[in-house]
Ligand SMILES: Nc1nc2c(ncn2[C@@H]2O[C@H](COP(=O)(O)OP(=O)(O)OP(=O)(O)O)[C@@H](O)[C@H]2O)c(=O)[nH]1
């Protein structure tokens with residue numbers, strides 16, 4: 001499943017809701033020149049029907065457009081709790097729901113009054129009372145509408161990550177070549193999607209792997225530009241959410257240090273991220289095309305296995321693909 005919030009409805013502000021409903025009502029039943037008592041009555045009834053139903057529908061559709069937050073995939077749940085005050089959002093959606101019910105009752109009352117009215121002046125007063133009651137009700141939940149608006153905008157812009165396929169998280173410090181690698185590994189063009197706490201947006205690419213199915217590569221741009229212990233709680237959570245994506249991770253390193261970070265710094269982040277992502281991490285050394293003696297000497301700092309590649313020339317990529325496939329196959333086998 002992709003972003004479960006991608007279709008949430010963002011309500012207009014309280015003022016706009018009222019304004020557009022009243023306008024719609026008057027457009028729908030405009031005044032004709034010669035007005036008989038009965039046609040005036042049906043006109044006002046139609047106006048009130050239109051006005052109340054418009055708002056009722058808007059509020060209901062907004063409330064219904066939200067998934068049950070406790071049931072969304074943990075990756076998205078984690079990000080939701082990180083980005084919005086979920087209790088407040090629930091309360092606000094509850095207020096919108098309550099208001100839509102209240103509007104139905106007011107509409108019924110107003111229409112009953114209109115049916116009983118015996119002159120046009122009275123009808124006009126009843127209709128104006130209807131407008132006033134609608135306004136005061138909507139203004140009363142002004143803050144809740146505002147909160148739903150704000151949350152909706154944030155949640156809608158979460159990245160579309162397919163939580164039903166396996167993921168390969170491509171982690172690494174800035175400029176180590178993550179984006180270049182994802183472009184190499186994906187078939188088709190990877191997509192850039194917004195992600196909390198990075199202005200760069202995550203790059204998401206796809207690839208069908210024989211015997212495994214669709215795999216998505218997910219970038220971590222700008223998320224790892226310094227050691228994790230220098231980060232605030234929220235930034236950490238944004239990274240930690242990725243642990244809920246099933247699959248493996250690649251940690252890309254640049255032993256030439258042309259990325260601007262020493263290999264030692266990169267190793268520190270690697271060790272931190274290992275504990276964090278809770279999935280197998282394959283170490284990938286990039287920029288092999290420009291390794292010099294210094295790089296090779298640095299590489300001796302590394303303990304454990306690694307795959308050497310050049311995202312620029314493509315050297316080592318097919319070997320990396322084999323490693324990734326066997327890692328994922330292993331995961332699938334263990335799951336069964
Ligand atoms: N020589 C060489 N340069 C590379 C290689 N891979 C990436 N680069 C260069 O390194 C720079 C950074 O590459 P990106 O792919 O943008 O790195 P990134 O990790 O996505 O960077 P951020 O998105 O900033 O975190 C670019 O100038 C690339 O051209 C490689 O294998 N060899």
Ligand SMILES: [Mg+2]
Pocket residue numbers: 178179180219221
């Ligand atoms: Mg990048």
